[in-house]
Amino acid sequence: MTTRPRAAAFAATVLLCAALATGCGGKDGAADGPATTPAPSGSQLSHLDRVVGDAESAANAAESDAASDN
Numbered sequence: 307m308t309t310r311p312r313a314a315a316f317a318a319t320v321l322l323c324a325a326l327a328t329g330c331g332g333k334d335g336a337a338d339g340p341a342t343t344p345a346p347s348g349s350q351l352s353h354l355d356r357v358v359g360d361a362e363s364a365a366n367a368a369e370s371d372a373a374s375d376n
Contacts, residue, residue: 312314315368325357
């Protein structure tokens with residue numbers, strides 16, 4: 307596998323993890339009670355969808371590249 311698809315997959319994974327960590331608010335347990343943060347706005351959801359789509363695209367490209375290397 308070449309470095310470029312691997313780097314793209316890594317970057318997409320880091321972005322996805324950062325988005326998920328930010329969205330979760332860093333709380334540890336369910337014993338804290340109900341969530342007090344408001345629901346995300348439509349623009350935040352579309353941004354997260356775009357990040358997830360980019361991550362999936364990078365993963366698919368990396369898998370395709372790995373398959374062609376064999």
